[in-house]
Amino acid sequence: xxxxxxxxxxxxxxxxxxxxxxxxxxxxxxxxxxxxxxxxxxxxxxxxxxxxxxxxxxxxxxxxxxxxxxxxxxxxxxxxxxxxxxxxxxxxxxxxxxxxxxxxxxxxxxxxxxxxxxxxxxxxxxxxxxxxxxxxxxxxxxxxxxxxxxxxxxxxxxxxxxxxxxxxxxxxxxxxxxxxxxxxxxxxxxxxxxxxxxxxxxxxxxxxxxxxxxxxxxxxxxxxxxxxxxxxxxxxxxxxxxxxxxxxxxxxxxxxxxxxxxxxxxxxxxxxxxxxxxxxxxxxxxxxxxxxxxxxxxxxxxxxxxxxxxxxxxxxxxxxxxxxxxxxxxxxxxxxxxxxxxxxxxxxxxxxxxxxxx
Amino acid sequence: xxxxxxxxxxxxxxxxxxxxxxxxxxxxxxxxxxxxxxxxxxxxxxxxxxxxxxxxxxxxxxxxxxxxxxxxxxxxxxxxxxxxxxxxxxxxxxxxxxxxxxxxxxxxxxxxxxxxxxxxxxxxxxxxxxxxxxxxxxxxxxxxxxxxxxxxxxxxxxxxxxxxxxxxxxxxxxxxxxxxxxxxxxxxxxxxxxxxxxxxxxxxxxxxxxxxxxxxxxxxxxxxxxxxxxxxxxxxxxxxxxxxxxxxxxxxxxxxxxxxxxxxxxxxxxxxxxxxxxxxxxxxxxxxxxxxxxxxxxxxxxxxxxxxx
Numbered sequence: 001x002x003x004x005x006x007x008x009x010x011x012x013x014x015x016x017x018x019x020x021x022x023x024x025x026x027x028x029x030x031x032x033x034x035x036x037x038x039x040x041x042x043x044x045x046x047x048x049x050x051x052x053x054x055x056x057x058x059x060x061x062x063x064x065x066x067x068x069x070x071x072x073x074x075x076x077x078x079x080x081x082x083x084x085x086x087x088x089x090x091x092x093x094x095x096x097x098x099x100x101x102x103x104x105x106x107x108x109x110x111x112x113x114x115x116x117x118x119x120x121x122x123x124x125x126x127x128x129x130x131x132x133x134x135x136x137x138x139x140x141x142x143x144x145x146x147x148x149x150x151x152x153x154x155x156x157x158x159x160x161x162x163x164x165x166x167x168x169x170x171x172x173x174x175x176x177x178x179x180x181x182x183x184x185x186x187x188x189x190x191x192x193x194x195x196x197x198x199x200x201x202x203x204x205x206x207x208x209x210x211x212x213x214x215x216x217x218x219x220x221x222x223x224x225x226x227x228x229x230x231x232x233x234x235x236x237x238x239x240x241x242x243x244x245x246x247x248x249x250x251x252x253x254x255x256x257x258x259x260x261x262x263x264x265x266x267x268x269x270x271x272x273x274x275x276x277x278x279x280x281x282x283x284x285x286x287x288x289x290x291x292x293x294x295x296x297x298x299x300x301x302x303x304x305x306x307x308x309x310x311x312x313x314x315x316x317x318x319x320x321x322x323x324x325x326x327x328x329x330x331x332x333x334x335x336x337x338x339x340x341x342x343x344x345x346x347x348x349x350x351x352x353x354x355x356x357x358x
Numbered sequence: 359x360x361x362x363x364x365x366x367x368x369x370x371x372x373x374x375x376x377x378x379x380x381x382x383x384x385x386x387x388x389x390x391x392x393x394x395x396x397x398x399x400x401x402x403x404x405x406x407x408x409x410x411x412x413x414x415x416x417x418x419x420x421x422x423x424x425x426x427x428x429x430x431x432x433x434x435x436x437x438x439x440x441x442x443x444x445x446x447x448x449x450x451x452x453x454x455x456x457x458x459x460x461x462x463x464x465x466x467x468x469x470x471x472x473x474x475x476x477x478x479x480x481x482x483x484x485x486x487x488x489x490x491x492x493x494x495x496x497x498x499x500x501x502x503x504x505x506x507x508x509x510x511x512x513x514x515x516x517x518x519x520x521x522x523x524x525x526x527x528x529x530x531x532x533x534x535x536x537x538x539x540x541x542x543x544x545x546x547x548x549x550x551x552x553x554x555x556x557x558x559x560x561x562x563x564x565x566x567x568x569x570x571x572x573x574x575x576x577x578x579x580x581x582x583x584x585x586x587x588x589x590x591x592x593x594x595x596x597x598x599x600x601x602x603x604x605x606x607x608x609x610x611x612x613x614x615x616x617x618x619x620x621x622x623x624x625x626x627x628x629x630x631x632x633x634x635x636x637x638x639x640x641x642x643x644x645x646x647x648x649x650x651x652x653x654x655x656x657x658x659x660x661x662x663x664x665x666x667x
Contacts, residue, residue: 165592
């Protein structure tokens with residue numbers, strides 16, 4: 001909720017409120033109000049139902065509300081339970097070996113999740129490398145540099161980036177980004193940075209690099225909005241103090257703003273990481289879906305989320321299905337840890353105000 | 359000690375290292391070349407970052423409009439898909455299916471979300487409330503594909519077939535945390551004086567909460583619901599093994615159902631040119647649905663759409 005809609009100032013929703021009582025209603029007024037006058041009618045209601053009968057609807061309401069709150073808890077428990085229950089087979093059969101086994105061969109009942117874990121980590125890390133400087137740059141531009149008139153428009157547009165469904169990113173990635181990478185970016189990278197070993201091999205367009213770039217675009221709004229919020233939580237006189245000491249604008253931003261906001265920014269980055277780890281559709285469409293551990297970023301890979309998306313409905317045999325669910329369980333645990341960490345950091349700065357935009 | 363008490367984290371020594379010793383007399387002429395260059399560099403980088411972030415956004419929208427508009431026609435909006443390889447046909451069943459799944463999702467997600475939000479704001483200022491708050495955040499962070507697996511094992515396996523209902527449940531679950539946190543935030547913004555005024559009039563708590571507190575916060579709560587709606591409207595991953603997709607019309611809740619996002623996915627990775635075109639058209643319709651919902655809410659509930667926050 002980045003838009004601070006103040007419900008108190010908008011005239012609409014207030015209309016239904018009873019008028020504040022300015023003076024204590026006298027008995028006469030209560031009696032006069034029995035035929036429709038609002039305060040009197042309300043008091044009359046209490047009087048007539050005095051021996052506690054009005055507590056029943058209150059209790060019923062309380063129980064409904066508590067039940068709906070408990071439902072959140074129950075849903076999370078069900079998620080954990082189903083994941084553990086349905087992956088019991090592979091948990092028993094492979095144990096910890098499941099996570100570093102490199103061989104994924106459903107036909108021979110051989111399941112090792114290493115290629116997927118590798119693909120998830122590398123694509124998310126690549127996304128962070130690309131997205132972090134960009135997001136901080138955008139946030140700095142929006143909060144500290146940009147003309148007042150552009151501020152709202154640009155932050156709205158960046159938030160809009162978060163509203164685009166992942167499948168549309170995937171579609172755009174397949175037909176626009178991947179050809180662009182294949183024909184221009186990858187040959188260039190191979191020529192200039194090929195010696196690092198990260199940019200070698202055949203160029204398909206689709207692959208780890210494409211997945212990393214699309215993920216970066218998708219997590220920029222997450223990181224940028226948190227960064228923006230923690231930066232605006234830095235008191236204004238902090239900036240003025242640094243400026244008064246003769247600092248340039250960048251020195252002011254670096255020393256007065258970024259340094260104070262750094263823990264919150266790290267929290268935002270980790271939140272972005274959480275989003276990147278669990279992202280499914282766009283990555284599935286772009287990463288090439290080959291369970292390999294390759295050093296080159298041009299090579300196709302596979303992520304934990306995409307293997308579930310691609311193979312879950314086709315999984316024949318209990319062991320195969322169980323292996324996929326166990327990957328889901330691992331994904332759940334990792335995102336749980338990452339998100340908890342991020343929230344702790346963001347809360348420690350803003351006191352619970354900042355939250356990722358939906 | 360005085361300096362240490364200041365929480366800014368910039369010690370005077372550090373400042374002295376960065377700022378020339380002629381601090382009081384420093385004017386813009388005296389700022390060293392290096393400092394001016396880094397200032398320009400940083401400004402340039404921030405502007406470049408803003409441009410680099412906006413380029414993909416504009417590119418995506420441009421492609422959606424250019425490629426999508428050409429492919430949206432009457433047949434696309436009214437017909438069901440043709441068999442693979444044949445041209446023509448449309449996504450009418452997907453549009454209807456998305457509506458069906460979203461309706462089920464909203465029916466589940468919005469009441470539970472608002473209920474949890476009311477609990478958090480009005481009753482949950484205690485340890486149990488903190489647990490629920492944390493759980494809602496956990497649920498918010500669960501990857502959508504994992505929700506898909508869960509609903510598959512909970513409903514699809516028991517029913518023994520894919521269904522629109524299970525897809526709706528998956529989306530509904532994903533809406534709950536967003537709606538809950540938005541409701542909580544908005545209810546907390548309602549001043550306590552208003553609640554007290556209501557209690558003072560003898561209005562019971564349930565009535566106060568529903569017709570006074572919630573109603574005062576309704577603009578914000580509706581925004582939260584629409585944001586949750588927009589967020590799940592384009593979801594594909596949780597529908598893969600719940601709603602599953604369907605080539606034909608289906609209006610039954612217990613049958614597999616097509617959805618726009620699923621169809622865009624299937625068509626995008628297919629080898630047929632005509633299907634690619636339809637994928638763009640489907641995406642355009644999907645984004646119009648989402649942006650339309652968000653914009654409608656922004657316009658009706660907020661006066662400050664372009665003001666930022």
